[in-house]
Amino acid sequence: MSTLPELRPTWADVDLAAFSGNVDTVVGLLPEGSRLIAVLKANGYGHGAVELARRCRADRVAMIATALLEESLALRAAGIDLPLLVLGPLDEAQIRAAVDAGITPGVVGPEELAAACAVARGRDVAIHLKLDSGMGRMGVTEGELPEAMAMIRSAPRLRVEAIYTHLASADDPGDPLTEAQLAAFGPMLAALRAAGIDAPLHHVANSAATLRGLVRPGDFARVGIALFGPDGRVTRPLLRWRTEIVRLKTLPPGHAVGYGATFRTTRESRIATLPVGYADGYDRLLSNNGEVLIRGRRAPVAGAVSMDLVTVDVTDVPGAAAGDEVVLLGGQGDETITAGELASRTNTISYEVFSRISARVPRRFSA
Ligand SMILES: *Cc1c(COP(=O)(O)O)cnc(C)c1O
Numbered sequence: 001m002s003t004l005p006e007l008r009p010t011w012a013d014v015d016l017a018a019f020s021g022n023v024d025t026v027v028g029l030l031p032e033g034s035r036l037i038a039v040l041k042a043n044g045y046g047h048g049a050v051e052l053a054r055r056c057r058a059d060r061v062a063m064i065a066t067a068l069l070e071e072s073l074a075l076r077a078a079g080i081d082l083p084l085l086v087l088g089p090l091d092e093a094q095i096r097a098a099v100d101a102g103i104t105p106g107v108v109g110p111e112e113l114a115a116a117c118a119v120a121r122g123r124d125v126a127i128h129l130k131l132d133s134g135m136g137r138m139g140v141t142e143g144e145l146p147e148a149m150a151m152i153r154s155a156p157r158l159r160v161e162a163i164y165t166h167l168a169s170a171d172d173p174g175d176p177l178t179e180a181q182l183a184a185f186g187p188m189l190a191a192l193r194a195a196g197i198d199a200p201l202h203h204v205a206n207s208a209a210t211l212r213g214l215v216r217p218g219d220f221a222r223v224g225i226a227l228f229g230p231d232g233r234v235t236r237p238l239l240r241w242r243t244e245i246v247r248l249k250t251l252p253p254g255h256a257v258g259y260g261a262t263f264r265t266t267r268e269s270r271i272a273t274l275p276v277g278y279a280d281g282y283d284r285l286l287s288n289n290g291e292v293l294i295r296g297r298r299a300p301v302a303g304a305v306s307m308d309l310v311t312v313d314v315t316d317v318p319g320a321a322a323g324d325e326v327v328l329l330g331g332q333g334d335e336t337i338t339a340g341e342l343a344s345r346t347n348t349i350s351y352e353v354f355s356r357i358s359a360r361v362p363r364r365f366s367a
Pocket residue numbers: 039041087166205206207208222223224225226
């Protein structure tokens with residue numbers, strides 16, 4: 001089934017039309033005057049940042065955000081001409097390189113602000129300024145505001161295009177921190193305004209906050225995970241990770257399977273070998289724990305996930321044969337394995353499941 005004979009039959013199909021549909025869905029959730037910043041860090045949460053960015057049209061997507069400068073530079077190099085925002089910390093040389101490429105630094109603290117001001121001594125520099133409204137990670141804190149204001153006022157060629165903050169717990173509607181952060185952000189904006197520093201634009205909401213309707217009219221929303229349908233609810237999954245059975249054997253009862261012999265057959269068993277492993281991002285915590293889809297049925301992982309191989313018990317999949325398609329993530333027949341399912345089986349979040357599908361797994365894009 002593989003189109004290139006030198007490749008193993010393991011790849012991820014990425015449905016770009018589904019991505020466009022998800023962008024439309026998210027844009028449809030935004031209030032009047034608000035626009036979308038599509039967050040495509042970590043190779044678009046593992047989906048393929050360049051191809052997704054090509055699907056972002058200016059009438060739908062105001063900006064694309066990445067974590068790293070090199071991620072934004074790669075998008076520029078691929079011909080993406082939408083405004084780009086770097087959310088991670090940058091030093092002075094990186095800010096210079098960003099400005100050269102027309103990329104906006106999302107300044108995350110006083111050190112980076114000082115670096116941006118230094119660059120702005122010789123040229124115009126537009127930034128988004130991040131405030132820490134309570135997450136305690138990045139952003140200018142309340143205590144650092146006076147210092148930040150002084151720097152901004154002394155840099156006439158620095159333009160603060162937007163002021164933003166990030167929510168720590170928006171995915172938990174019961175967590176009072178979200179409200180506390182929203183309540184803290186307002187006075188910080190007011191303090192900046194009182195010092196003559198205002199920005200035409202603000203952005204606060206991530207996916208969870210956007211889905212909860214917390215975007216204020218006119219604000220932008222920075223949305224990542226919701227564009228990828230992690231649980232198949234509001235938005236659709238676009239990535240389908242598949243492989244094929246490359247070996248199938250029948251083992252007698254009491255036979256060991258895999259490293260450490262962590263699985264032992266209790267009956268005559270059909271054990272299938274799949275050419276995929278933890279080096280591809282199929283988590284080792286799925287050993288004796290995950291399920292895959294074959295012939296529209298679930299089959300359990302039997303034994304330890306190896307670096308390059310996984311063994312599954314297909315005794316209860318009638319007709320299972322070498323060459324059968326195996327779905328690790330995505331749908332087959334009436335069954336679906338979501339990123340959320342893999343995440344809960346491996347004590348993590350869908351973000352990590354997606355972003356750890358390694359570069360060794362080719363992405364195949366369909367329009
Ligand atoms: C990753 C990130 C986002 C997107 O978060 P999602 O939960 O994926 O929507 C938004 N803002 C910042 C600063 C981020 O780092």
